[in-house]
Amino acid sequence: MSDTDVIRTHRLTRYFGSRPVVHDLDFAVPRGQIVGLLGLNGAGKTTTIRMLLGLLEPTRGSCEVLGTDSRELTPSDRARIGHTVEGHFLYPWMRVRECERFGRETHPQWDGGFFERSIRRFGIDSDAKVAWLSRGQRAGVSLASTLASNPVLLILDDPALGLDPVSRRALNETILEFCESGERSVLLSSHLLDDVERVADRVALMVDGMMVVNTTIDDFRNRIASWVIEAPASPTTSEALSTPIPIPRFVNCRPVGERWQLTVVDPGDDTHAALAAIENSVIEPVEVTFEDAVLAYLSRSRVYHSFYTEDAS
Numbered sequence: 001m002s003d004t005d006v007i008r009t010h011r012l013t014r015y016f017g018s019r020p021v022v023h024d025l026d027f028a029v030p031r032g033q034i035v036g037l038l039g040l041n042g043a044g045k046t047t048t049i050r051m052l053l054g055l056l057e058p059t060r061g062s063c064e065v066l067g068t069d070s071r072e073l074t075p076s077d078r079a080r081i082g083h084t085v086e087g088h089f090l091y092p093w094m095r096v097r098e099c100e101r102f103g104r105e106t107h108p109q110w111d112g113g114f115f116e117r118s119i120r121r122f123g124i125d126s127d128a129k130v131a132w133l134s135r136g137q138r139a140g141v142s143l144a145s146t147l148a149s150n151p152v153l154l155i156l157d158d159p160a161l162g163l164d165p166v167s168r169r170a171l172n173e174t175i176l177e178f179c180e181s182g183e184r185s186v187l188l189s190s191h192l193l194d195d196v197e198r199v200a201d202r203v204a205l206m207v208d209g210m211m212v213v214n215t216t217i218d219d220f221r222n223r224i225a226s227w228v229i230e231a232p233a234s235p236t237t238s239e240a241l242s243t244p245i246p247i248p249r250f251v252n253c254r255p256v257g258e259r260w261q262l263t264v265v266d267p268g269d270d271t272h273a274a275l276a277a278i279e280n281s282v283i284e285p286v287e288v289t290f291e292d293a294v295l296a297y298l299s300r301s302r303v304y305h306s307f308y309t310e311d312a313s
């Protein structure tokens, strides 16, 4: 990890009762980067974000945001962090343009142009009253207000929830414009793999409270490989392929119709030797998309191989 990280966690752990919901998390968000935080429902993303924002105490370990321990963030630190965890409060009786004026009067670094452009992308009429807006439109005004206050770090927890496809595109474009200068950073928790692939530089993937992938999107895509294996159907074949098989850096093997799709990280000579040892089978490499790579990790309850880049672990 480097001095330019805007978020750093050190063995961050949180229990609820006797259950570890976030477990020994070590990860970082480098300055100027957009990091997509992925994981199934209940993986621990919101709990992690709440600890980062100082809204929840870690049971063990620690986290720093903008160089300060999250438990000690001052109001001026908080003014530099935009987040949607508790939503940007909007007065229902205000018109959208009054929200803009209110933001300008209450935030010294307010960027009115950014607010206007974001609202336009979401197709929101600035004469409309907040109370008249749909849930998705309110989310658009809330996001525009959070970003126009000019934070250096943005933490978004599932911001696309309930947005239609046009608003989702507006959200992505707004995030990308926000990061255009290369100085601002975003931690974006999401279930939308396409959107994360489109906007993020890095992917951080949580399974059962643990970080199992933490690298750049390109590195992740390039280092995962898959093969389709056609083997005679028999109880022993399915048992052999569906339980951890002795293939180095094995991630997952799942049935696809009558065949099996096997996924590994960093294939090498040892992988090919292990594949060749599967008897009576036809084995073909298949192209792996970002979505395939993520699903290979998410579709197993147990993770056999964690994936970190050296600098981020």
Ligand SMILES: Nc1ncnc2c1ncn2[C@@H]1O[C@H](COP(=O)(O)OP(=O)(O)OP(=O)(O)O)[C@@H](O)[C@H]1O
Binding pocket: 016, 021, 039, 040, 041, 042, 043, 044, 045, 046, 047, 048
């Ligand atoms: N206050 C709490 N008390 C007890 N358990 C909790 C509490 N908050 C969260 N949990 C549990 O911790 C686990 C992780 O929850 P969390 O909200 O962090 O998951 P998530 O990855 O954000 O999920 P989602 O994608 O559904 O938003 C869940 O099993 C949840 O039920």
